[in-house]
Amino acid sequence: MGDDKSKIKVSDLLVKALENEGVEYVVGIPGEENLDVLESLRKSKIKVILTRHEQAAGFICATVGRLTGQVKAVALSTLGPGATNFTTAAAFAHLGGMPCVFLTGQKGIRSTKQAEFQIVDIVSMYQPLTKYAKTITDGNLVPSMVRRAFREATTEKPGPTLLELPEDIASMQTEFNLFEPTPVRRPVTDEKGTHGAVDILRNAKRPIMIVGAAANRHRARRAIREFVDELKIHVVSTQMGKGVVDERSEFFLGCAAISSKDYIHAALDISDVIIMVGHDTTEKPPFIMSSGASSRKVIHISFDPAHVDSTYFPQVEIVGDCANAVWQIKEKLRADNKVFDAAPFRRIKEYTDECMQPGTDDDQFPMNVARVITDMRKVLPDDAILSLDNGLYKVMVARYYKAVEPLTVLLDNALATMGAGLPNAIGTNLVSPDQPVVAICGDGGYLMNSEELATAVQYGFNITVLVLNDNALGMIKWKQEGMNFDEYNLDLRNPDFVKHAEAFGAQGHRVSKTEEFADVLRHCIGTKGVHVVEVPVTYRWVSDMLEKVPSEASEILRRIVDEFGEDILLGDSLPPSSKEEADEASKEASEECTKRLDKVRRSNSERSSTSETKGCEESQQEKSASSSSATKSSSESKSKSASTSEKSENKSTSQSDSKESEKWSINKGDSVPFYLVGRPVYANEDLEVMDKHTNEVFCKVAVATKSDMETAIHEVSTTGARKMAALPHYVRKEILMNVAREARRRSEELAMMTTIENGKAISDARGEVERLVQTFEIAAEETVRMYGEAGDMDIAKRAHGYQGIVKRFPRGPVSMISPFNFPLNLLASKVAPAIAAGCPFVVKPASRTPLGSLLVGEILANDPNMPKEGFSVLPCTRESGDALTTDDRFKLLSFTGSASVGWELKAKASKKHVVLELGGNAACVVDDLDEGLDTVVQSITTGAFYQSGQSCISVQRLFVHESIYSRFKDAFVEKVKSLKMGDPKEEDTFLGPVISEKDADRITEWIKEATDKGANLLTGGNKQGTNFVEATVLENVSHDCTIYNEELFGPAVCLEPYSDFASIVDEVNNSRYGLQAGVFTNNLSKAHYAFENMHCGGVVINNVPSYRIDSQPYGGVKDSGLGREGVRYAIEDMTEMRIMLMKEPGKLRDTKQ
């Protein structure tokens, strides 16, 4: 209590008391009865904001309270009509638990000359709407009553309070006095309080958590997220609990936008314990408990005891600070190493995600609200705040908008009043000026308080208001239809919303095409001022979708029961829990839904075989079409192919006689998803992947659109970059080792997919899988060897005493474009170092061979350690893929492909760092046969013809010393003639098809050009079938031929003799390329001469240029590329140095001065 007893005017004292409570704003409309207060405010540092309606002022202050947990803004009105206008806002704050204080005027209570004019018993009227409502009848009551009003407003459960100040009291003098605000610590439940819950959870199998409105506070977030992540408990939010848990979390199942028969209710039906955190029965129930014996327990954790009623009667209550209670329970269960049964929930999540896909990319106009929300999520940063009015779109936002942070979706599912969207956006901008705020209103609700545009413009707020215009009270129309009433009187004839906005001085926009919406929104949030965007919408799709949800939910439940057994259902209190009911409803599930759910099942390789309901015959056919040797162990295939060059030597022995099939995640005829933000998306079936041997369609792959690409880039450049950089190195190592382990476990599947999509011989494909495994292992090792430098920097007098620490930091998002010839290995050369470096990435696999990348995407997506936001694998068109090159949010472009495309991309890549692995026409020089004729011939045959020459370092120009030329030539040609060409899936096939018929034609044309110009054709030269080319050896090819100068990417080699070593080194350099060269010599001087003088990225002594070890620096000079791959070197490119310069770091400073 203050000591200064000097006199002060009551209104001044009131304002001082408000300042004392930390009030920064008074918002509202004063009347003549408040003029003393207004005069006192004029002299105060509190800012006054005039609104155009008291209701709006009330909403603004309530929202400030909701966001801050404090009363920083007080709502001010006059008596009578002003005070009655506050009622809706008071009810809004009361049910929603938002702290706020209303201050109303009144006529003089000692004497008045106006009889009963304008007098309403405001205090009585506010009794049911507030926690405390009183008239200040004497000036010296001001300090204690203000303190009480603020205290009541902010203690649990927060809510509104009202003080009425009569004008005669306001103008009187009183003694100065103030009560210091004292913080009230929330009660914390003691250890015993959580015992009951811990006991129940110790015996639980499938607990689930529901987070509600009261948990939606910044300080509860961490404890709840740790609870979910560490105990691996799946979680559902209520509408007002959105954002407490990051909705992109693998444990988030969805929002309980509807009270029953939604997808999430399938999860509630199989749970044995429901942990309700922060649930308040003022909110629409997330589920309805029904009476009767139940083995399912409900644990209530909140600041308040449960409001027990017929829908909610928890068996255990923990009252006190939610965050602390949740933390206590987590710690106890963690000490027990308690593991719950998460598999059925995971499956429900996969099904739910799949069911939520339709509509999100719908391009109909007027727009489907599902698309509006999906685009919004793509455009808005994680911390943007949505402020919702009330209408049918609210259910859609609750279901479709993925909230990431607490209190970023301000929706009202307690009073559910229309008219609050715009004022709440103003309140948000008032206290969170740095976060973009978007109000979402219906055409009905918006006009209830659109006068506040004037307030927003006058005070320079930055807000965007979306008016979703269906020209109707859509919500009520939907209900009318649902009740089978005739359509009647719910349509609205609206003003021109653009002109209306402009008349207020705001910027008006109208979306006239669906594709425009995202850009308009981006513009609005990026431009200061008040924006109103009219978005024409239709609810037809929404209403059809909502009608289908119960039957789809039942179908999900039926499948879960089928897969996990009937015992999973407790068969009691939660509808629709009876198996019969679920069976009945699921029969109505649409064909589209069942197709989608089938996809989930098919794509899930770990699914239990007991749950298969599809005919075995079909599965058998699928298996036999694609599998040849599933039982072959990975170690067998490993031993067969230690390196690409060596493996062909083992070819004849690598027989697999086992034909037992395996269930692979991709089978013939499947639809394959891409991986967007770490999740599978079955968007379409636009890309047909051909079996390159049979030329039949093998499977269909979803192709990403520009907007998917935008989502991917947004995620990697925001949350992804943050999360990847923050991954501890041991976790990065674990992720990389997991890919290596999984790839090894699934090596036969990966090899077969590579053979199918690329056409390379199965033995080559196995070698490639092994290299992928090794690359991830090498990267895992590098991850824990990331060192920096430290040292003295005092190199001159001016640097006296300085020291420096140099560390490398992740460069940021990497865009990757990978080619068709090594679908696994070249992907691994990019992805593994990126994970090791802590860089998020978006990779575009070659359209002809996307499966390998997608399988790696699947492995990463299933790894709980890998941040989902950290990667996307997106097959896409060139147009959609453009952003990989041009978008500045990428900090590095890693491209492997042709020289022409590579250099073109570099020109467009603007400021980003670029690594290019391009083509070549590699040369091999055979100066002696000291290695043995057979060995040299074998190595060169492999180097020239493995994977039909489709490698940038395959032997294309072969120079053999004249002294050994004819011996070599005869043995080589004979060997080449013996190579078996044919079905690449057969074990002894060496030469599979080339990638396309077009390429087969091109290769044979180049051969023909050479023979036309006088070259001898020693063997081969012809095309066979559609895309096979015979292994070809040409002799004495004229040096101006295309096949000599350009990258062939085909099975042909140009052979010629030479006499002088120095001159042949010059001829090797006579090329615009310079990737690798091979030299067979045991003469040390010649080997060094070649190393010193060959202009290329690598010289291989006593082997072919085609030899590569995945830890070596690999890359070219001249037109062959820029930068080096090879794990350690790629990590260097993906990180950048930073120095901390320290002035006299060890000096003890005298801090007392």
Ligand SMILES: Cc1ncc(C[n+]2csc(CCOP(=O)(O)OP(=O)(O)O)c2C)c(N)n1
């Ligand atoms: C103040 C108030 N009046 C009436 C209602 C009942 N109500 C709920 S939604 C709705 C229709 C809202 O129409 P609109 O704002 O156009 O949104 P739409 O549903 O069309 O998207 C009505 C009348 C309400 N919730 N609040």
Ligand SMILES: [Mg+2]
């Ligand atoms: Mg409407």
